Structures are given as structure tokens and as C-alpha cells.
Amino acid sequence: MEPLLKKGSVQTLTVHHAPAPVWRERLQAAQIHLNAHAEALLTDPRFTPTTGTTRVRLLIVTVADLGLTTGATLPAIFTRAQALGLHLCPLPVAVALRLHWRTQDASTDAAMHRHRAPQGAVTVASPVWETDPHHPKGFYLRRLDDQLWLRGYRCDDQFGWTATNQFAFML
Numbered sequence: 191m192e193p194l195l196k197k198g199s200v201q202t203l204t205v206h207h208a209p210a211p212v213w214r215e216r217l218q219a220a221q222i223h224l225n226a227h228a229e230a231l232l233t234d235p236r237f238t239p240t241t242g243t244t245r246v247r248l249l250i251v252t253v254a255d256l257g258l259t260t261g262a263t264l265p266a267i268f269t270r271a272q273a274l275g276l277h278l279c280p281l282p283v284a285v286a287l288r289l290h291w292r293t294q295d296a297s298t299d300a301a302m303h304r305h306r307a308p309q310g311a312v313t314v315a316s317p318v319w320e321t322d323p324h325h326p327k328g329f330y331l332r333r334l335d336d337q338l339w340l341r342g343y344r345c346d347d348q349f350g351w352t353a354t355n356q357f358a359f360m361l
Contacts, residue, residue: 200361205244205286210237213285217340220289227326227342236319237281246283247361249276250312254353261352264327264345268315276315276359284314284329287358288340294333307355308332313343314358321347331358 208216210232217224224232231237253262256270268278297310307313307330316328323346332339 200247200249202245202247203283203287203290205246205283207240207242207244207282213282216289217285221338222288223337223339225339225341227344228329228340229342231281231326231329231342232285234319246279248279248283248287248358249361250356250358251276252353253351253355253357259353261350261355263347263349264318264351265347267351267357271315271357271359276361279314279316279358279360281314281316281328283360284316284331284358285340287314288329288331288338291331292338294331294338296333296336307343307351310334311341312356312358 214232251271253267256262256267256274258267258270262270272278294312295310297308299309311330311332313330314328318327319325320327323344326342326344328343330341330343332341
């Protein structure tokens with residue numbers, strides 16, 4: 191069943207774990223577009239999900255929903271979310287969510303990168319593998335011109351996310 195995710199709603203997602211090449215095949219078959227940062231995350235040797243099936247409950251919130259009404263850095267967002275009982279998602283959760291969530295609201299801003307999170311994007315909060323700002327930190331989901339995207343993003347620990355930026359966390 192496809193998630194009908196909206197900000198503030200809780201959705202249960204079943205993640206059928208697989209090796210990275212299988213995830214890549216699933217994305218290609220579903221005509222999901224990737225950027226180079228997403229490709230880098232999928233081909234990283236650390237992208238080795240467990241086998242089997244996992245059920246996760248996801249919640250989409252804005253940075254302001256976390257009480258960070260003037261925006262915050264990624265470390266501050268993650269710290270605040272965890273203090274509220276939210277959890278970071280393993281990277282395969284973002285891939286599974288993109289495959290299942292086909293009805294994401296379309297972005298009204300066609301720009302792909304402007305050193306800020308794109309309008310309408312949902313960043314899936316996940317553990318950061320590398321502190322190097324040139325290494326992708328995780329994935330965000332976006333729908334643009336009826337095309338679904340799974341994009342990787344890069345930022346440093348000083349990057350300021352706005353109060354309206356959306357994140358998906360596990361409950």
C-alpha cells in the first residue's frame with residue numbers, strides 16, 4: 191500500500207532489504223531519477239542493509255515543528271529530534287520510501303540546487319557517515335514536473351536549514 195504521507199502524519203512502511211545493486215534496479219524500473227550524490231551513497235560499501243523485512247513508522251516534520259523556529263544546523267536538528275523521541279533512519283529506508291511514495295506534492299520551484307534545501311523536498315534524517323562536507327550526507331525526496339527524484343545532498347555542520355524545511359524521522 192502506498193504511503194499517503196503529509197506533514198505531521200504517521201505512516202508505516204515495510205522495507206524489503208536488499209543489496210545496493212538490487213535497490214538500484216528497483217529505482218531504475220520505477221523510473222526514479224538520481225543525482226550523482228545519490229549514486230555515490232548507493233555505491234558506497236557501507237550501504238549494506240540487513241536482509242529480510244523491517245516495518246518502520248515514519249513522521250514528517252518541519253524544523254519549526256521540532257521547536258527550532260528560526261532554523262538550525264543538521265546536528266542541532268538531529269539532537270532535538272532525538273530528544274523528542276524521534277530516530278534517524280538507515281539509508282535504505284529513504285530508498286524504500288521513494289519507491290513507495292509516488293504521490294508526493296510537486297515542487298513549485300524548478301531549481302535543482304541553490305545551496306539550500308529545495309522547496310517541497312523531504313530530507314530523510316539518517317546517520318551521517320562522513321563529516322567531510324564534500325561527501326553526501328543522506329537522501330532527500332522530491333517530485334518535480336511529474337518526475338520522482340531520490341537525491342543525495344551535501345552540507346557541512348554549519349549549514350543553516352530553515353524552519354520550513356521538512357524531515358522524515360522514524361518513531
